[in-house]
Amino acid sequence: MVSIDIELHDVRKVYYKSTLAIPVLEGIDLQIAAGEFVVFMGPSGSGKSTLLHLLGGLDQPTSGSIRIGADYLEQMSETELTRWRSHHVGFIFQMYHLVPVLTAAENVELPLLLFELSSRERRQRVELALSVVGLAERMEHRPSQLSGGQEQRVAIARAIVTDPDLILADEPTGDLDAKTSTEILELLQLLNRDFGKTILMVTHDPKAASYGRRILHLEKGILHRDETNQPIHTSR
Amino acid sequence: MVRRLSSLLTFVVVSVVVLVLAVLLSFAAGIRASLKSSGHPENILVLKSGATAESTSILSPDEVNRMVQTPGVANSTTGELLISPELCVQTSIPRQGSGAMANVAIRGVEPMAFEVHPEVRIVAGRCFEPGVLEAVVGKAASERFSGLQVGSLVQLGRLNNQVFEVVGIFEAGGNAFESEIWTARTTLASSYDRRYISSVAMRIESPAAVPTSLDYINGPAVRLQAKTELNYYEELSSKTREIVLLSSVLIFIMGIGAVFAVANTMHAAVDSRRREIAMLRTLGFSRRSIGLAFWFESLIICLLACGCGLAGSMAFSGTKQDFLSDATWTVLAYQLQVTPDIALTAIILAVTVGTLGAVLPAWRASRVPILEALRKA
């Protein structure tokens, strides 16, 4: 298995509004080992999402370096980053972002279209991903026919179908009730523990955070605290 | 919902543009086919100098006699010169169906005419007899006008008081003669009180001899205006070229409208799918693939619309239409035909409209800022 480790060195991000500079990340130094389950917490506006986007190659830092495995993201062009994302990262968002006119299976299949696979291979992978998230029976349902928790599980299946090393989740349970949240978090834990995925998750919810093995606190663009956590053990 | 409406509207606009294009082009093709098949390369048509069409040409018997000396005129099997003096008059006859009156040309000919114009063949009934009020009718005219079937009686003459009997129908290889009524020249001359000749058609021995013959007639010996029949009909069809040109301008303007309609729809499509686009970009879809996807979508809309427009134009295809030739002021019957060429032109138009309309929206789609679009839920 490719062990992906992550190293951030003095990462800064400044947004500019006309002439006004808004510093959001003010020098982040961080190492993450392959297979970790890291949770980012912190007050609203502290830069959690910004950091996650930089780690996922959705944006470039203003300065500093981000190494993921052998790749230095800040040195990559837009096109290279796009390609890198398709091979290395799976994103999970609070809003799921499923395509409403496609079935669950078709939504999950989307990222596979970027790879040279036969439709049979794609089908097999989609079935596998959906069975991992427990939705093998809902392949042909459209997002409107699914509950929020099920939609998020489809989104998770979409994130893992290409078998990326790194899964990034920005408040994946932000829109879900406690019971469904638990199911999603247990699923992420399973992906981390049984499939060896490195998971970086942003959350506000201390209960959600307790599923991580390491909790990083961000405040005003600075890493404030780095604690290890004894994650909740699931019943399985 | 609004977007679906706008897509539908775009679809309709593009369909209509394609429909109009196909019908106009097939109209032009139909007229051209009907005029092109008129005229034989070895035939010369002689008119009065300055006349632009047979209907405005008046030749005296004297002038006709001067032509007998023309070099190169072919002989019939019986040894007569292949020279056919013809008289052309117009009359109004009600159309089949609507009953509206339209001008039809009546041509008075001598037996020689059938040798100079060998494509004219009686296909039903028989030929008219000279000195009797009898006529034969071109196939196209008999289909387009009421009361021009074999056995029909039709009122003709200067005072509209001479009852001619239609005794036959003729074909002429689909050319302009098929829109006419033919009778004996002497009969027609007395019915309409026209003691002159409109034009003379003559057959020359070989195409090589034609220039010499033309020179002779145009020259001091005869001082009349001679053209090959091909030239004559080509000049008549130059009118259609003007119409085609005008309709091209019309189609161009409509095409621009269609481009804007497509652009509008595609912009709306991009706006309503910004989050979807951003999501696809996070999955690793490139800017180019996003832009291409919108371009294809536009092409699909336009090609479907094109198919619809062509299907609509097929409904007209094969129908017999007529066209008032303003050179001769008579109705020319022609057939609308949607040829593969026209279909291809329509497809090219649809692809062009689809592409031009999609350029800007597709570019915008490819530039959707990922994070901003994802944030705005």
Ligand SMILES: Nc1ncnc2c1ncn2[C@@H]1O[C@H](COP(=O)(O)OP(=O)(O)OP(=O)(O)O)[C@@H](O)[C@H]1O
């Ligand atoms: N494109 C942008 N232009 C200007 N400012 C931005 C932009 N994106 C984010 N910011 C600012 O950067 C700061 C950090 O934003 P970020 O989304 O990373 O916060 P967060 O920690 O995820 O907050 P939340 O918990 O509310 O999601 C905020 O003050 C935000 O207004």
Ligand SMILES: [Mg+2]
């Ligand atoms: Mg955030």
